[in-house]
Amino acid sequence: MAYEKDPTSNFHDVVIVGAGISGINAACRMKEQSSDRTFTVLEARDAIGGTWDLFRYPGIRSDSDLYTFGFQFSPWTEDRTIADGPSIKRYVTKTAATYGVDKHIKYRHKLLAANWSTDEQCWSLRVDVSGEEKYFHSRFVVFGTGYYDYNNALPVTIPGIENFQGKVVHPQFWPEKLDFENKNIVIIGSGATAVTLLPSLAKTAGHVTMLQRSPTYVISVPQKNGLAYWARKLFPSSWAHNIIRAQFFLLPFLYFKFCKAFPIAARKGLKKHAAEQLPKGYPLDPTFQPSYNPWDQRLCVSPDGDFYETLREGKADVVTGRIKQVTGTEIRLEGSDTVLHPDIIITATGLKLLWAGGAKISVDNEAIEIAKKHVWKGVMIEDVPNAALMMGYSNASWTLGSDASAQFVTRLLNRMKSERFSQAVPKVGKDTAMKDLPFLNLSSTYITEGKGHMPKAGDRRPWLPRSFYPRDLWEARFGNITQDMHYTRLST
Incomplete structure (x- = not known):
């Protein structure tokens, strides 16, 4: 059954799901790079922070350096490489306020289901708002929900x-x-x-x-x-930030390559x-x-x-x-x-893997089985129009990957508007003999146990898994966005 539009709800060009580090990053990039687009952020909890608001155990901290785990446009200025959870939450909250995206957040709005209508060329989103179901509608959806279940452990x-x-x-x-x-x-x-x-x-x-x-x-x-x-002593702050950030994504990447080449x-x-x-x-x-x-x-x-x-x-x-x-x-x-x-x-x-915060995703009322789908350029789901995942790396800071995704989304939205496209949907070519690869290439128990909840990558472009931030960022800003991508133009 199709979701009926609620005339009292707002229509948005973009709905971002989740006000954690990925969702806030995407919202800031929207304001910076696609400022003519209307957007809102739906957050199931009552605070900004996602993981850093959820976890309260003693010593909770990042397992990545904050120079790359932090936002590229909002430098981490403390002299600690690793930061505790409350500090990260304050940093994310402050960034949201500085960039004005905190005003776009709707708290206690949990996405239950999302259905794309080809006829209407929009998403209909069923949302639990403090126990009451309401509907939102948008041209594009960004899932900044992470990859694990907030309500159930592994x-x-x-x-x-x-x-x-x-x-x-x-x-x-x-x-x-x-x-x-x-x-x-x-x-x-x-x-x-x-x-x-x-x-x-x-x-x-x-x-x-x-x-x-x-x-x-x-x-x-x-x-x-x-x-x-x-770097902070010798260079202007912007230069210093870029130097420090480059060190922290380049050296760990080289060490990762060393470990793989010479185990x-x-x-x-x-x-x-x-x-x-x-x-x-x-x-x-x-x-x-x-x-x-x-x-x-x-x-x-x-x-x-x-x-x-x-x-x-x-x-x-x-x-x-x-x-x-x-x-x-x-x-x-x-x-x-x-x-x-x-x-x-x-x-x-360990964590229990879960995509899109557990929301049921469908296209023309046909349920999408995420585990059977591939991810296009690490961002969009095969056969799902106008939707993006904010996913990070398994071998580097999460935010690097989600930022590359966010910048791809703004570029795609700008192209769709300029060329009057209403739909962009990635599809694997019928004659493509592609082998499946894991989307997150780790053998950790929670990853192997959760394979049935996660999408797949492929062994050829543009379905390859992510690997290196500078390359992925270049792809997001300048790479081919037509290969295996099908666009539909607005009727006039």
Whole structure:
């Protein structure tokens, strides 16, 4: 059934879904590069920030440097490379106010469904507004909703967890008044969240154990960067920002390429890096020897080596093994005499992937199965007109990718207006013998578990997965936007 238009709702040229870092970036680019277009931002929550408003667990921070995770047009001016969640939220909120896009945000507006009508050449959006359903309409939709479920964590099976008599907490739903002072805590997991939680909790907990099924790579990053210091001393602020930003997307990219080209050497280097920072005599095997190569999964970042420092101080440890059984007071491991006695168990087991915030997307009332679709230039979904995803990188700062996407969208909108196109829809050619590639090329559990919720990439242009920000930005600004893209001109 087609959605009926509500005559009391506003019509917008563009609707941006989500007021997190991707949505705010897209809104700022709209004002800057397509200022003659009307737009609104629909935000399901009651505040700006997205991830940085949702997560409240101790120590929440970025796992990317803020010089590239921050906005290109609104430089991160603090001397910290990695920033905590509240600071990032303040930065995003301030940027939204500075650029005036905060006035375009409609809070407590959760997108439930979106249907594109070919006859009307517009989107009809069904939105929950504080419990009441309303309709919005637009020519173009930008999904700045990220890629994971805000309401549900990744389901995992932990034998006997229901028997545990202490507190079980998932970081995504951290209790506001959780008392962990002098408590024994076991963090189940080995990803970025676990590596962040361990040093933060250990400041007041009795003892913290990170229980991992398999090891991960943890690399220390200095909070103060020498090049950033001297660039700000020697150059005008705009030059300094560009120099610092270039350093932080170029050097990690080169290191990523090195890891992929020379995995054995990269493994040796990371093993040495860990050995130098661990307590003397701390066993590397198996706890700090991952079975996979560097960048098969994302590397975990430790600001100023806080993770290793906590281990050296004896406030925490890392245990590797599979859980055999959780009892009322214990965690027993398979094939081991080790028994853990936690007061609190934290299940840092990953995110549940979800596209478009869970909204149902359809074209002419035919549901779109996102997992069967490819992504055109990392931005638009195959067979879906006038819609864009703001997606980042798996091997670099998220904002770099979403900014390239946003600048592509403004360029496309400007071209469509100048040539009077009402519809742009990417389609894989019928005679194209294209092989599927993963959209996010990581082997992390939450990625592999969530493949059924994510679109695909292809092995040829313009369906290739993203890889390098400067190239993707050039493509967004100057690249071919006609290959496999079908345009429809407004009738006159």
